[in-house]
Amino acid sequence: MLQEQIPDLAKYVEPDRVRREVYTDPGIFELEMQRIHERVWIYCGHESQVPKAGDYYTVQIGRQPMLMVRGADGTIHVLYNRCPHRGNMMCGDRKGNAGDFFRCSYHAWTFQHDGKVRSIPMMESGYAGTRYGKDNPDCSMKRAARVENYRGFVFASLAKDGPTLAEFLGASKVAFDDMCDRAPEGEVEIVPNCFRVIQHSNWKIFLENQLDALHPSVTHQSTGRAAHEVEKMIAAKAKKQRGGNAAPLSYHMLSAFATVTIDKWDAFQTLNYPHGHCILTGYMGLRPQDPDTLAYDKIMIQKYGQQRFEEIVGVNIHHVLIYPGLSVQSPLQQLRAVRPLGVDRTLTEIWHFRLKGAPEAIYRRSLAYYNLVNSPATLVNADDLENFWKCHQGLSSDGGDWVTFGRHLGRDIEKNGVVETAPNCGTSEAPMRNQMKAWAEYMRG
Ligand code: FES
Ligand SMILES: [Fe+2]
Numbered sequence: 001m002l003q004e005q006i007p008d009l010a011k012y013v014e015p016d017r018v019r020r021e022v023y024t025d026p027g028i029f030e031l032e033m034q035r036i037h038e039r040v041w042i043y044c045g046h047e048s049q050v051p052k053a054g055d056y057y058t059v060q061i062g063r064q065p066m067l068m069v070r071g072a073d074g075t076i077h078v079l080y081n082r083c084p085h086r087g088n089m090m091c092g093d094r095k096g097n098a099g100d101f102f103r104c105s106y107h108a109w110t111f112q113h114d115g116k117v118r119s120i121p122m123m124e125s126g127y128a129g130t131r132y133g134k135d136n137p138d139c140s141m142k143r144a145a146r147v148e149n150y151r152g153f154v155f156a157s158l159a160k161d162g163p164t165l166a167e168f169l170g171a172s173k174v175a176f177d178d179m180c181d182r183a184p185e186g187e188v189e190i191v192p193n194c195f196r197v198i199q200h201s202n203w204k205i206f207l208e209n210q211l212d213a214l215h216p217s218v219t220h221q222s223t224g225r226a227a228h229e230v231e232k233m234i235a236a237k238a239k240k241q242r243g244g245n246a247a248p249l250s251y252h253m254l255s256a257f258a259t260v261t262i263d264k265w266d267a268f269q270t271l272n273y274p275h276g277h278c279i280l281t282g283y284m285g286l287r288p289q290d291p292d293t294l295a296y297d298k299i300m301i302q303k304y305g306q307q308r309f310e311e312i313v314g315v316n317i318h319h320v321l322i323y324p325g326l327s328v329q330s331p332l333q334q335l336r337a338v339r340p341l342g343v344d345r346t347l348t349e350i351w352h353f354r355l356k357g358a359p360e361a362i363y364r365r366s367l368a369y370y371n372l373v374n375s376p377a378t379l380v381n382a383d384d385l386e387n388f389w390k391c392h393q394g395l396s397s398d399g400g401d402w403v404t405f406g407r408h409l410g411r412d413i414e415k416n417g418v419v420e421t422a423p424n425c426g427t428s429e430a431p432m433r434n435q436m437k438a439w440a441e442y443m444r445g
Contacts, residue, residue, distance in 0.1 A: 013440040015433060016409050017402045020395040022439075023202040029343035036324050036442045037062035039159040040275075041168045043326050043337050044068045044078055046353070047152045048189040049095070054113065057095045060339045060347070061158060066144060067091055068154060069098065071113035078144035078156040079115045090141065102141070115141035151176045152187055171418070172277035175320035178330035181312045184303045184357030188333060191367075195350040197376045199385060201392035203324070203340040204435070206348060209384060210327040210336075211280045211319055211431035213265040214407070216257050219387060223379040224258025227251045249288060250368045257380070268318065268426035272412075272419040276323030276438030278431040281316045292361035299357065321431065323438055333366045334374055344392055350374050405429040405436070 012019040022028060042061045045068050049057045056069040058081055065081040067090065081090050088106040091098070101118050102111040110118040117139045120127065127133055144156035148165035153176050155165050166173070180187050199206060209215065217224070231247040238244035268282030300309045320328045328335040333355060339347040352370045354363050373380045395403065408428035413420045421428040 009440060009444060013436055015437075016406045016429075017404045018436050020401055020403060023204060023392065023395045023403070024343060026343045029202075029340070031443065032439075033062040033340070035445060036439070037340065038064060039157065039162060040324065040442070041146075041148070041155040041157045041162075041165050043322075043335075044147075044154045044156050046188075046190040046351075047076060047149060047154055049192075050076060052097065054098045054100065055095075056091055056098055058091055058093075060341075061144070061156060062340075064158065065089065066156065068156075069102075069113050072100075075114070076147065076149065076154055077114045078147045078154070080142040080144075082141065083109060084117070084139055084141060085109050085120075109139075111141050115143050117141075151180045168275060169322065170275065170277065171271070171273050172279070172320050172322045174279070174315070174317065175322065175326075175328035175330050175335075178312075178315045178317055178320075179328070179333055179353065181315075182300075182331070182333070182358075183355035184299045185355075187356050188353035189356060191352050191354060194352075195375050197348050197350065197381070197385070198341065199346045199348065199388050200344060201346060201388035202343060202395075203338050203346040204439070205388050205391050206338055206346055207321060207324065207327070207435060208432045209388070210321050211270055211278050212429075213268050213270070213280060214262070214427040214429075215387070217260060217262045217265060219383045220257035220380050223383065224255050227254035228258045231255050249290075249365065250372055253369050253372050254380070262427075266424045266426045269423075270421050270426065270428065270431050272421075272430050272434035274417055274438070276321075276435045278321045278323070278434055279317060280319040280321075280426075280431075282318055282426065292359060292365070295359050296362050299359070303357070321435075323435055329374075332369045334370055336374070344396075350376075405432040409433075 012022055038061065044059045044061070044066065045057050049055075050068060050070040053070055053072040056067045058065065058067045060066070066078055067081045068076060068078050070076055082088070083090050083104040083106065085104065085107060088104055090102055090104060090111075092105075098113070101113070104110070108121050112118050117134055120134075120139070123133065132139055144158055145160045146157040148155055150165055150169065150173060162168070231251045234245070234247040238246065268280060271279045271281070273279075297309070300312070304312065315331070317330055320330060322328065325338045326335060327338070333353040335351050337349040337351065339349065341347050350370070352366060372378050375381060406429065408421065408425040408430065411422040411425050412428065412430050413422055419430055419434060421430050
């Protein structure tokens with residue numbers, strides 16, 4: 001179908017540039033939903049969002065309204081949020097508890113947690129001799145074709161065929177391993193609500209920004225500078241008084257945007273994997289020797305032993321991008337799920353997690369990062385959002401036909417299907433090239 005609508009896909013995607021219509025054409029957006037988002041593994045939510053039988057949480061996969069629900073036997077199901085009778089939405093609330101079964105608000109058909117029809121009012125008198133009844137699968141709520149869970153993170157695919165979740169994630173599963181391994185109990189639990197931001201830009205613009213190491217020290221410079229000024233002031237005061245505290249760690253979270261200058265970002269590295277996934281290494285270094293961190297370290301060493309502890313906290317990740325719908329910052333227990341709403345509208349859900357068994361102060365630290373860097377209330381996020389909107393405006397104009405990804409082109413090192421950026425090429429646009437390569441593969445079907 002794509003070939004009919006876009007006779008020559010190669011005209012739209014080249015290894016180092018992409019036509020602007022890829023971001024702005026509503027027809028291409030519809031095909032992306034069919035060929036990418038409604039086929040591949042999409043993150044639905046964390047199992048701790050639905051702890052009890054009957055708990056449900058609604059989620060958008062591509063254009064499809066879905067719900068994730070816990071059954072009485074503990075299994076998590078993912079169903080289309082639609083009644084098979086006359087199409088009524090089953091759950092109008094974002095989340096809740098369905099009780100022992102779902103009951104449609106329109107004509108009271110009821111369904112088990114796995115979607116199977118349970119009762120139809122006056123079924124015998126109403127449907128005798130028709131094709132409708134409990135044995136007809138069309139009378140049950142439709143289920144996502146496939147559901148899998150990796151370390152508590154629930155994914156669904158709306159396509160019957162395709163790679164397993166483990167095959168799809170490949171090396172990017174380190175995002176969940178890194179997050180869970182940092183918990184003394186080996187697992188995380190969700191903090192019950194998230195920030196939701198609707199961006200007035202195409203979904204791919206957000207994803208391209210996630211591993212764009214060239215932008216932080218430019219886009220977020222003013223925020224970083226302001227925080228660094230305060231840090232310097234506090235340090236000078238402490239020096240003068242021959243004592244006193246350094247600035248709180250939260251200032252460091254922001255000042256890094258100014259102190260890690262543009263040239264330093266080249267020292268980081270990206271690792272680009274099949275399916276468009278990518279890892280940005282070179283974590284900013286939030287391993288201070290304050291009493292809270294030391295208390296956490298002690299618990300971890302007791303639990304895992306010194307050697308395993310060093311391995312766990314030594315994992316060098318800043319960001320993992322799981323194409324096409326997830327951006328994970330595992331050392332800080334945060335993730336952003338991307339839900340395209342239209343060619344120029346994208347919902348991001350910004351979630352964070354608690355390390356089970358870790359001291360409260362460690363949670364507070366990740367919460368500070370969540371609020372200071374990833375929340376819609378911070379200048380950091382606002383700076384990004386402004387760029388996203390402006391990019392979409394520019395791409396909607398006739399000012400040029402191409403988006404270019406040429407930085408450090410030709411310097412990448414390819415090993416067994418993994419593209420690594422060369423030493424001192426961390427600001428390479430390899431992640432964007434890798435994402436568009438995956439995009440073209442999916443779109444070709
Ligand atoms: S639409 Fe659901 S019972 Fe009729
Ligand atoms: Fe940014």
